[in-house]
Amino acid sequence: MATPFLKWAGGKARLVPTVAAGLEGLRVERYIEPFLGGGAMFFGLRALGLRTPAILADANPELIATFAAVRDDVDGVIRALEPLAEAYLAADRTGRRELYYRVRACEPAAAAARAARVIFLNHTCYNGLYRVNRRGRFNVPHGRYARPRILDEANLRACAAELADAELRCADFAEVCAEAGPGDFVYLDPPYHPLSATANFTAYTDRAFGWSDQERLAAAVRGLAARGAWFALSNSAHPAIAALYEGLRPRVVQMSRAINSKANGRAPVAEYLFGNVG
Known part of the structure; x- marks a missing residue:
């Protein structure tokens, strides 16, 4: 069974059974996900039997390129990632830090090597975050995991198999949603509207996801x-989110934060789940 090969803040693995239950009895012909992230919902629903054609999209070009490389050349990704994993795990703390920043600064030319870089950084950076600056450069500092699982060959191959019939796009969510119609199921997991000023983190691409984007998203959903x-x-x-989706009664679900620097930050948090299924 394939599981996400990237750690992703706000991943929805725990929500998969709830969404799957809402699809029972429906004849879904195509799955569409405009905010792919780590792909937890896609891989989770596939494991539960939703094996329809899929369109998987995200506005982050490096993320989509990484998924495409795993789909199209998983052997090449494994070959590129293996020496990085071996060197990192064999090094002391100073050596690991130096290797991390050396890899973070490089720009490989080959698609498989670029994907290996993303996977390596994702599993060795601070707190498993994905964050870029205004120039689109990954800028998360080095983490301190004792034995990070940088290379999981079996899971990468399982992910490649699940992605084999998926269409991958780097695109704005509105463009992707505009194609959906009867028979399609669309799952949307956008950057969240912050609950407070200090909780504002939407820097998954070089352009923050602001309130105007939330409004565009609500229009796309309608x-x-x-x-x-x-x-x-x-x-x-x-x-503000409840007001934005007025008329669509939300379910309140409790979701924990698997990636957080503080243990008490991983406690369950109430979230909204809107939809017309279940």
Whole structure:
């Protein structure tokens, strides 16, 4: 069974059974995910039997390129990642830090090597975050994991198999949603509207996801419903989000934060799940 090969803040593995239950009895012909992230929902639903054609999209070009390399050349990704994993795990703390920043600064030409770089950094950076600066450069500092699982060959191959019939796109969510209609199920997991000023983190690409994007997203979701597509949307349990989706009664779900620097930050947090399934 394939599981996400990238750690991703806000990953939805724990939400998969809830979403899958809502799809029971529906004849879904295509799965669409405009905010791919680590792909937890895609891999989770595939494991539970939703084996339809898929469109997987994200606005982050490096992320989509990494998924494409795993799909199209998993052997090359494994070959490029293996020496990085071996060197890192064999090094002392200073050596690991030096290797991390050397890899972070490089720009490999080959697609497989670029994907290996992303996977390596994701598993050795601070707190498993993915964050870029305004120039689109990954800028998360080095982490301190004792035995990070940098290379999981069996899972990478399982992920490649699940991605074999998926279409991967680097695209804005509105473009992807506009294609959905009857028979399609769209799962949307956007950068969340922050619950407080200090909780504002939307730097997965070189352009932050602001309130105007939340408004565009709400319009796209209403378009999905009008065209007869099924959808489910996750977002923060914030009054402004409830108002934005007025008329779509949300379910409140408890989700823990698997990636957090403080243990008490991993406690369950209430989130909204909107949709027209289940």
